[in-house]
Amino acid sequence: MIVAIDGPAGAGKSTVARKLAERLGFRYLDTGAMYRALTWLALREGLPLGDPEPLGELARRSPVVFDEVGRVFIAGSDVTAAIRQSRIDQVVPVVARHHPVREVMRERQRELGLQGNAVIEGRDIGTVVAPDAAVKIYLQADPEVRAARRQKERPDIGADALATDLRARDKSDRERMQPAGDAVLIDTTGLEVDDVVTRIEGLVRERSLATS
Ligand code: DC
Numbered sequence: 627m628i629v630a631i632d633g634p635a636g637a638g639k640s641t642v643a644r645k646l647a648e649r650l651g652f653r654y655l656d657t658g659a660m661y662r663a664l665t666w667l668a669l670r671e672g673l674p675l676g677d678p679e680p681l682g683e684l685a686r687r688s689p690v691v692f693d694e695v696g697r698v699f700i701a702g703s704d705v706t707a708a709i710r711q712s713r714i715d716q717v718v719p720v721v722a723r724h725h726p727v728r729e730v731m732r733e734r735q736r737e738l739g740l741q742g743n744a745v746i747e748g749r750d751i752g753t754v755v756a757p758d759a760a761v762k763i764y765l766q767a768d769p770e771v772r773a774a775r776r777q778k779e780r781p782d783i784g785a786d787a788l789a790t791d792l793r794a795r796d797k798s799d800r801e802r803m804q805p806a807g808d809a810v811l812i813d814t815t816g817l818e819v820d821d822v823v824t825r826i827e828g829l830v831r832e833r834s835l836a837t838s
Pocket residue numbers: 635657658659661662718719722723747748749750751795799802
């Protein structure tokens with residue numbers, strides 16, 4: 627069974643998806659980490675980030691690998707911490723926008739999703755990567771709350787710069803951020819992580835009972 631968790635940056639996807647996967651005993655797949663890792667590698671290789679084809683080729687020959695504790699590897703390097711730096715936040719939407727890159731990533735995400743029960747988080751999981759997912763969730767939250775959450779994860783960045791970054795990323799990600807028509811929308815603005823996880827867990831269990 628696949629549980630798709632989509633939504634914008636700071637809506638709570640990663641925290642919720644990771645906890646949900648733990649509770650259900652499902653694998654957890656962070657598709658944003660794949661775009662981030664490719665961006666890290668492109669910067670290291672000095673590839674122009676505006677060129678779709680070379681980036682698509684780089685993605686094809688350098689698959690992103692996750693180990694069993696969630697570390698992220700690309701081209702033999704452990705990039706788990708490096709991909710969370712603000713220099714990556716700022717340019718990852720440019721890389722994620724290219725069709726050749728998305729084609730490679732989506733193919734790989736489907737392969738990983740086929741390996742059994744999984745919680746997959748991203749932007750286009752319920753719409754494109756796994757349109758048949760048993761449960762689709764779209765998380766959202768007020769912009770101020772999303773910026774405040776990001777600030778906690780990026781204490782080195784000023785609040786204004788961070789809010790501006792978030793707005794720029796939203797604008798660029800927007801075309802891929804539409805909720806699937808059959809997604810359950812959850813506004814996490816005033817909710818605790820555990821409450822969100824429990825609500826989704828309930829939906830997953832209902833769905834498993836309905837199909838068993
Ligand atoms: O969720 P995140 O901030 O780690 O995502 C990093 C970038 O990758 C962000 O610009 C959105 C993009 N992304 C995407 O286009 N499709 C996905 N399935 C996941 C992330």
